[in-house]
Amino acid sequence: MDIWQAFHGPNAGYILELYEKYEADPNSVDAETRALFSNWTPPTESELVAMEEMSSPAVNRGGSASHVGLDFEKIHGAVDLLHAIREEGHLEAEIDPLGRPRTPDNGLRLETYYLTQADLERIPANLVGWTAAAEAESAWQVVEALRNIYCSSIGYDFSHLQEHDERLWLREAVESHRFRPPQQRQYLIDLLERLTQVETFELFLHRIFPGKTRFSIEGLDMMVPILDEILRRAGKANIGSVLLGMAHRGRLNVLTHILGKPYEQILAEFKDPMRQGIRGLRDDLGWTGDVKYHSGAEKQLVGDEARLLVRMAPNPSHLEHVNPVVAGMARAAGTDVSERGEPVFDPRISLPILIHGDAAFMGQGVVAETLNLSALEGYTTGGTLHIIANNQVGFTTKPKSSRSTMYASDLAKGFRMPIAHVNANDPLACIEVARLAIAYREKFHKDFVIDLVGYRRYGHNEGDEPRFTQPKMYALVDAMPTVREKWATQLVNMGVIDSDWPGQRVEAQMTHLQELWANLEAEEDLPELDLAIPPAGAAKRVKTAVSLETLHELNKALVQMPKGIEVNSKLSRLMKRRVKAFDKPDETTIDWATAENLALGSILAEGIAIRLTGEDVKRGTFSHRHATFYDRESGKRYIPLQNIPQAKAAFEIHNSPLTENATVGFEYGYNIQAPERLVIWEAQYGDFINGAQTMIDEFLVSGRAKWEQTPSLVLLLPHGHEGQGPDHSSGRPERFLQLAARTNMRIANPTTAAQYFHLLRRQALLLGDDPLPLIVFTPKSLLRHSLSASAPQALAQGRWQPVLADEGVEAKKVKRLVLCSGKVHVDMVSSEWRQAHDDVALVRVEQLYPFPKAELAEIIAGYEQLEEVLWVQEEPRNMGAWDFVKYHIDKVLDGRWPLQYLGRPRRSVPAEGSAIWHKTNQERIVRLAFAPMDEWDE
Numbered sequence: 001m002d003i004w005q006a007f008h009g010p011n012a013g014y015i016l017e018l019y020e021k022y023e024a025d026p027n028s029v030d031a032e033t034r035a036l037f038s039n040w041t042p043p044t045e046s047e048l049v050a051m052e053e054m055s056s057p058a059v060n061r062g063g064s065a066s067h068v069g070l071d072f073e074k075i076h077g078a079v080d081l082l083h084a085i086r087e088e089g090h091l092e093a094e095i096d097p098l099g100r101p102r103t104p105d106n107g108l109r110l111e112t113y114y115l116t117q118a119d120l121e122r123i124p125a126n127l128v129g130w131t132a133a134a135e136a137e138s139a140w141q142v143v144e145a146l147r148n149i150y151c152s153s154i155g156y157d158f159s160h161l162q163e164h165d166e167r168l169w170l171r172e173a174v175e176s177h178r179f180r181p182p183q184q185r186q187y188l189i190d191l192l193e194r195l196t197q198v199e200t201f202e203l204f205l206h207r208i209f210p211g212k213t214r215f216s217i218e219g220l221d222m223m224v225p226i227l228d229e230i231l232r233r234a235g236k237a238n239i240g241s242v243l244l245g246m247a248h249r250g251r252l253n254v255l256t257h258i259l260g261k262p263y264e265q266i267l268a269e270f271k272d273p274m275r276q277g278i279r280g281l282r283d284d285l286g287w288t289g290d291v292k293y294h295s296g297a298e299k300q301l302v303g304d305e306a307r308l309l310v311r312m313a314p315n316p317s318h319l320e321h322v323n324p325v326v327a328g329m330a331r332a333a334g335t336d337v338s339e340r341g342e343p344v345f346d347p348r349i350s351l352p353i354l355i356h357g358d359a360a361f362m363g364q365g366v367v368a369e370t371l372n373l374s375a376l377e378g379y380t381t382g383g384t385l386h387i388i389a390n391n392q393v394g395f396t397t398k399p400k401s402s403r404s405t406m407y408a409s410d411l412a413k414g415f416r417m418p419i420a421h422v423n424a425n426d427p428l429a430c431i432e433v434a435r436l437a438i439a440y441r442e443k444f445h446k447d448f449v450i451d452l453v454g455y456r457r458y459g460h461n462e463g464d465e466p467r468f469t470q471p472k473m474y475a476l477v478d479a480m481p482t483v484r485e486k487w488a489t490q491l492v493n494m495g496v497i498d499s500d501w502p503g504q505r506v507e508a509q510m511t512h513l514q515e516l517w518a519n520l521e522a523e524e525d526l527p528e529l530d531l532a533i534p535p536a537g538a539a540k541r542v543k544t545a546v547s548l549e550t551l552h553e554l555n556k557a558l559v560q561m562p563k564g565i566e567v568n569s570k571l572s573r574l575m576k577r578r579v580k581a582f583d584k585p586d587e588t589t590i591d592w593a594t595a596e597n598l599a600l601g602s603i604l605a606e607g608i609a610i611r612l613t614g615e616d617v618k619r620g621t622f623s624h625r626h627a628t629f630y631d632r633e634s635g636k637r638y639i640p641l642q643n644i645p646q647a648k649a650a651f652e653i654h655n656s657p658l659t660e661n662a663t664v665g666f667e668y669g670y671n672i673q674a675p676e677r678l679v680i681w682e683a684q685y686g687d688f689i690n691g692a693q694t695m696i697d698e699f700l701v702s703g704r705a706k707w708e709q710t711p712s713l714v715l716l717l718p719h720g721h722e723g724q725g726p727d728h729s730s731g732r733p734e735r736f737l738q739l740a741a742r743t744n745m746r747i748a749n750p751t752t753a754a755q756y757f758h759l760l761r762r763q764a765l766l767l768g769d770d771p772l773p774l775i776v777f778t779p780k781s782l783l784r785h786s787l788s789a790s791a792p793q794a795l796a797q798g799r800w801q802p803v804l805a806d807e808g809v810e811a812k813k814v815k816r817l818v819l820c821s822g823k824v825h826v827d828m829v830s831s832e833w834r835q836a837h838d839d840v841a842l843v844r845v846e847q848l849y850p851f852p853k854a855e856l857a858e859i860i861a862g863y864e865q866l867e868e869v870l871w872v873q874e875e876p877r878n879m880g881a882w883d884f885v886k887y888h889i890d891k892v893l894d895g896r897w898p899l900q901y902l903g904r905p906r907r908s909v910p911a912e913g914s915a916i917w918h919k920t921n922q923e924r925i926v927r928l929a930f931a932p933m934d935e936w937d938e
Contacts, residue, residue, distance in 0.1 A: 035164055039172070043127070077113035078120055078128050078139045082146060084108055086171065087159040089150025090421055095453045096392070097219075097425035097483075098476040108151075149175060153429035155421035157451075160413040166444055170418060170436075179435035181229075181428050185496055191225060191427055192491060193505065195484040198224045198253055200509040201263070205252075208517060209270050211463045215293055217250030218457035220389050221483050222430040223355070224250075226450065227258050229434040230353065230385060235301065235308045237442050239351045241333040243673075244312040245326035246355035247319040248293040249389050249456075254355075259297040259312055263516050266292070271520065286742025290314065290706040313669070314707040316698040319360040323370040324662040325699065326352050328669025330381040337609035337650035337677060341642045344650075347382020347445040355387045358408035359394030366694075369662030371415045374447050378613065378654030379666060383441035386412070386449040390424075391456040396469040409451040417447045424454030425483045455480070534770035539746075544761040546602050548796045552582045554601040555594075557644040565631045565638045574626065581792065588789040592779065593624045595753035597641070598795065599760040603678060604647035608764050612653045613667060614682030614716070621684045621718065624783045627653050656681070660691030664715070668699050671713045675771060678764045679713050686717035686731025686777065687910070693735070700773050701739045712771035714763060719749070719777035720823040721874040721922065723915035730875060730910035731777050733848065737884035740849040745773040747849040749822040749881075751782070751804070754790035755846055758800040779823060787826050802852030805859050806841040814841040814863040816870065818929050819856075819889065821845045821881055824874040827922060833930040840930055848881050851888040860892065869897045872929050874922060876907040902928055902936070 021028045022037045029037070084107045092108055110116060120140035130142045150156055156174055161167050173179060181187065202216045217223060227244075234242055246254065255261040269292040296314035300307065313329060315322035330352035336344045354370075361367050373379040388409055394402050405411070409419045418440060420433045430452065437448040455477050459466035467474045481489075488502035546554075559578045561567065567575070581589040590598070600610055615621070618628040629638045641651040656663040664681055671679040683689050689696070703709035717731030736747050746763075750756045756778075763774045782788040806814075808829070818828065818840060825844050828834060834842075843859055845852070860866065871889065873880040882901055889899055903925060912918045928936055 032164070035168070039168060040129075041126075071119075074115060074119045075123055075127055075139075077115050078123055078143075081108075081110070081113045081115060082128055082139075082142060084112075085143065085146045085150050086156075089147065090155025090157045092151045093155030093421060094151070094153055095155050095421045095423045095451075097423050097454055098392075098473070098480065100476070146175075153423040153426035154433055155451075157407070157409070157413075157419035157421060161416055161418060163416070166418070166440075166446075169443065170440065173436060173439070179432050179439060181431040181435070188491055188494075188496055191431075192484065192487055192497070192502065194225050194228065194257075195221055195427070195487060196502070196505045196509055197257060199482055199484045200506055200513065201253055201256060204510060204513040204517075205266075205270070206462065208267075212270065213293070213461045213463065214252055215248040215250065215461060216458060217253040218482070219391065219455040219477070220250060220424050220452060222424050222427055222454075223387065223389060223452060224253060224257050225427065226387065226430050226434040226452070227254065227353070229431050230351075230438050231258070231301065231308065231310065233435065233438040233442075234351050237348070237438075239308065239348065241330070241350040242308060242310045243326045243329045243333065243350060243352045244310065244355075245315060245322040245352070246312070246389075247315060247322075247357055247360065248317065249357060249391070250355075251293045255295070255297050255312065258299075259310060260299040261297050263513060264520065267517055267520060286705045286744060287708070288705045290316075294706070296707060313672075314703075314709070316706075318694055318698050319357060320364040320367050320370075321661075321665060321694055321698060323354050323356075323366060324373065324665035325669035325672070326354060327370055327373060327379070327381050327384060328666035328671075329673040330384070330669075331379065331666070332670040332673035332677075334382060335674075337652075337674075339650060340604075340644075340647040341650060342639075343609065343611075343652050345380075345382075347380070350381070351441070352381050352384040353387065354384055355389055357394075358388055358390040358392065358399075359397060359402045361388050361408050362403040362405065362411055363394075366661050366665070368411055369657075369659045370666075371412060371417070371447070372657060372659065373662060373666060374415060374417075376654075376657065378652065379656075380445075382445040384447045385437050385441060386417075386447060388449065388451045390451055390453045392453065393456065393466075393470060393473065395460045396466070398470070407451060409449050412447070412449045415447070417449050419449040419451060421451040421453055424452050425486055427483065427487050457482075538770040539762065539766060542762050542765045544758040544765065544799050545797055546598075546761075546795060548582070548585055548792060550602070550605075551598055551792060551795055554598055554605070554644065554646060555579075555582055557646065558597050558601055558640045560640075561629070562638060562643070564634075565629060565636060566633065567629050568632050571626060571629065585792040585796070588786065588791050590753045590757075590790045590792055590795065591624075592753050592756060592783045592788060593620070593626070595757040595790065595795065596625065596760065597627070599757045600641055600651070601644055601646065603761060603764040604641065604644070604649055604651055606764070607648040608767065609649035609674075609677040610641075610651045610680070610764075611667070611670060611677060612651075612680045612682070613656045613663065614680075615656055615658060615684035615688065617682050618653055618655050621682075622780055622783055658684075660688050661695055664689075664692040664695045664713075665699065668695060668703075668711060668713055671711055672703070672709055675710060675712060676767055678760075678767065680716060681713065682716035682778075683718065683731070685728040686719040687727055687729065689715065689717055689731060696736070697739065701736075701744050704744060705742070710771045711773050712763070712767055714760075714774045714776065716776050716778050718780045720780050720782065721911050721918065722781050722823075723918035723922075724911070725913045726909040726911050730879065732879075732910075733777060733875075733881055734879045734883065736775050737848060737881060740884070743772070743850055745775060745849065746847065747775045747777075748847050749777040750846050751779070751822060751825055751844055752788055752790050752794075754794035754798055755800065755804075757790075757795050758798060762800050777822060782823055782826055785826060787830060800847075801855075802845070802847035803855040803859060804844040804846055805862075806843055809838055809841050811841075811862045812864060813839050815839040815865055816841070816868040816930075817860065817863060817866055818842050818870050818872050819845060819885075820872045821848060821885075822874075824872060824925070827874075827926050828872070828929055831926045831930075833927055837930040845881075845885065848885065851885065853888060853892050856889070857892045866897065868900065868933070869893060870900045870902050870929065872925065873903040874925060875910060876904040877901060878906040879910055900933070 019042055026034050088107050117140055120143055121138045123139035125136040125138055125142050128139045128142055130136055136142045136145055158170050198221045202218050205214055256266055294314055294316055296312045298311040300309050313322050313326050330350040333350035334346050390408055412419055422429050422433045433450050437450055440448050491497045492499050559575050578594055581594055667679050667681045700711055703711050719731035721729050748759055750759055825842055828842055873882055
């Protein structure tokens with residue numbers, strides 16, 4: 001069909017000649033032509049004669065319906081019309097269950113192509129390329145057949161796809177009705193039974209708990225049977241894990257009917273009992289719990305020799321922010337890291353399903369960020385199935401006020417994802433779309449979007465009155481029978497069931513729920529929490545030192561370049577320096593990047609897999625890491641940590657897109673799914689973490705308190721004031737410290753390579769016993785600074801030290817104690833004033849949280865002549881660590897000395913916009929750290 005549309009008249013002979021070549025040898029034509037010919041049958045001799053006659057000047061080409069001959073332009077118009085129906089039929093599809101009329105598109109009208117029904121009835125079906133199984137003799141019958149397919153309860157939206165093979169597959173699948181559900185009596189009855197369970201559960205909750213928030217599924221009830229069908233197909237495809245993410249609309253129903261959460265537990269949670277003695281235990285662990293429609297669950301499905309683990313991720317009210325979390329979980333579930341080298345991802349092992357809100361899908365940027373990850377190296381999931389729970393209204397906002405596109409799903413078009421809009425009141429159409437979606441995903445390992453168009457029976461929540469803002473819409477909703485009622489009526493009319501059967505099933509289900517409710521005791525116990533309590537002192541006991549011999553061997557393996565890799569000349573000099581790093585074990589030859597390499601290599605040698613991602617992590621934002629090398633001629637890639645012989649687990653490293661929110665969420669999900677692996681994300685600059693604040697607040701630091709999760713994700717945030725302006729200076733330590741409570745994370749600001757080495761190793765070795773998120777404020781200008789370098793012996797004999805004492809002064813002379821954290825210590829210790837004041841001790845607080853009170857107290861106790869204690873920082877007073885540490889330091893000082901602050905004044909931005917201004921202020925802070933306090937006011 002497409003061939004004759006593009007080539008006709010004199011060019012037809014050329015096409016036939018090409019086809020003869022193709023028949024003799026398919027490889028004699030190019031791949032695109034092979035694809036075109038693979039589903040095409042050339043015209044017969046009689047058809048060719050007729051086409052010749054039509055192209056003759058003697059043929060009437062005026063379009064008269066009464067002419068006995070066939071008009072070539074009419075055939076051409078018919079072909080164009082059929083193409084338009086396939087491409088744009090969704091514009092007239094009956095996808096709104098409320099029955100509101102849609103404005104038809106002129107592109108689908110006969111007159112647009114100068115056609116009449118009579119014209120189409122005279123054109124043979126095969127002349128317009130009709131090869132489908134459904135019989136059709138004329139082009140008019142073809143038009144009717146295609147309208148029944150493309151303008152029915154399903155609107156197939158595939159025209160934006162650029163991949164020819166996918167378009168052909170989808171077209172054939174749709175037009176052959178390959179994925180239509182079975183019509184057996186029992187299947188139809190089972191579907192009604194499922195809808196009865198879904199509806200009566202909501203009706204019962206509404207009756208027992210009137211007005212109590214539950215975000216009911218009513219109006220989108222078919223979401224559950226759609227998920228049933230996808231899971232059934234996933235099991236047959238031997239998928240091992242299904243990872244499910246959704247917001248709160250319909251969540252309780254999905255938890256109950258898909259995840260198997262008992263009715264009794266849901267009802268008990270609505271009663272919200274308080275058990276005696278439980279509060280103290282949970283408070284001790286920082287546990288707060290969350291509302292029932294945010295919680296997650298998991299269930300093992302077994303049947304027909306298939307085992308399928310279905311897991312729903314918990315999600316806060318931030319709607320779509322669970323999207324990248326689920327994608328990361330699916331990536332981890334499908335990745336094998338058991339062998340040295342690059343991990344192996346199998347897209348057939350896990351299936352992510354994301355259920356979106358219609359307003360949120362277009363409104364929240366994290367959706368686009370997540371869709372962008374779908375085809376990226378290191379982030380693809382092998383295809384995510386998206387279901388848009390389309391209420392056709394936001395909280396109170398109509399589509400025309402919430403998006404600039406025709407459909408809620410249009411965002412997905414930019415990522416070349418097929419879309420099917422389906423009427424949520426047509427059960428069989430919904431099942432057909434579900435089957436098509438999972439089959440497409442299984443074949444192409446790409447995303448598919450189901451736009452489930454329904455409505456919302458109540459307002460945004462059950463206490464909301466939607467008629468205030470959508471009176472016309474809710475007049476239709478009030479008059480609309482439920483999908484269960486419509487389906488029941490249809491089955492009765494078909495003679496599948498008796499007329500009294502649907503009512504009996506509703507009554508039986510309601511009776512069952514009532515019995516469960518009546519049997520709940522007044523203080524029905526909820527399931528006990530299985531909160532893992534880490535062993536006391538685990539972080540202090542872990543041994544992070546690695547022998548010099550082992551480190552030396554690791555270093556040799558890391559700097560050894562294979563044949564065929566000739567690196568840039570500047571990197572050659574760098575590698576030569578690294579080769580000599582262990583020649584003198586007591587000299588400070590280990591810089592920051594070398595320490596990191598050795599830490600990661602030693603972690604791999606202990607059988608712990610590592611995933612390192614972030615913005616420019618392969619090279620490093622500051623050209624310091626060089627974890628990936630490229631041949632200077634061919635560009636061939638070499639990753640040393642994937643090739644060291646000591647490794648017993650896989651290592652992967654990926655440059656992430658410039659997307660903080662979704663990438664941090666993705667790594668969080670990966671970490672939660674595979675807690676035994678060390679997962680690290682690095683920002684290009686520390687302040688980029690601003691873009692992921694929701695992920696920090698709602699998942700990383702609160703996941704344990706709300707949902708009993710134990711994240712151990714590592715964030716590397718370059719931090720330090722070097723005159724680069726308000727941006728790119730601060731990793732915002734104050735925000736993390738404000739969120740620090742009940743030992744929910746570790747926050748460190750290490751200043752030496754050895755400290756960083758031990759910090760990373762400690763994190764990896766605690767994954768099994770005491771997992772916590774680790775926030776590391778890493779250096780920028782100090783990456784190559786001599787005072788940040790360490791001796792190999794410090795890696796072989798040392799350990800992580802939360803506080804670093806001042807080794808350059810005599811304790812008995814110290815009168816002023818300067819406490820600080822991070823780069824400002826290097827500024828002070830290398831200043832001219834340091835040499836003139838041997839009575840000032842510069843002590844670094846390397847671990848900001850949990851705050852090291854005991855270690856600091858021990859150091860202070862050694863200064864017998866102490867008179868003054870200062871906290872010095874380069875950040876403004878309302879930023880940095882000051883507001884957090886002053887309470888803890890005062891506790892240690894216990895009133896013996898007042899604690900003074902020295903640093904920049906309170907500001908609304910982290911740093912000055914001028915390098916000169918920065919230098920002036922920095923020099924003043926450093927100078928005053930050693931000056932008498934009466935000079936501070938000058």
